[in-house]
Amino acid sequence: MTLSMTSLTDAVRKAIAAAPGSVNALAARAGVSQSLLARIQSGDRTVTPAVAAKVAKALELWSGECARAARGIRQALRRGTR
Numbered sequence: 001m002t003l004s005m006t007s008l009t010d011a012v013r014k015a016i017a018a019a020p021g022s023v024n025a026l027a028a029r030a031g032v033s034q035s036l037l038a039r040i041q042s043g044d045r046t047v048t049p050a051v052a053a054k055v056a057k058a059l060e061l062w063s064g065e066c067a068r069a070a071r072g073i074r075q076a077l078r079r080g081t082r
Contacts, residue, residue: 005046012040012047012055020062029058 016037019026023041027034031054039045047055 008049008052009040009047012052013043015055015059016041019059020066026055026058026062029062030054031058 016023016026021029023037024034027037030037030051032051036045036051037055040047040051
């Protein structure tokens, strides 16, 4: 395993741990199996660039959805406190 693959795998492990949902939800959103993400997370498997890209895209989509939901809550709070 090259240093760059190690760095990529480490980055994906950190992202899985920091994801706003479960590993199952992230796997479903990324279009990969939950067992693959679990094996990456446990260190039994290195990540491929294709899987890393899928996980990154899923997290980007989640980020946008979470930001929109947070804006909706803030708007409701402002309306409710006036």
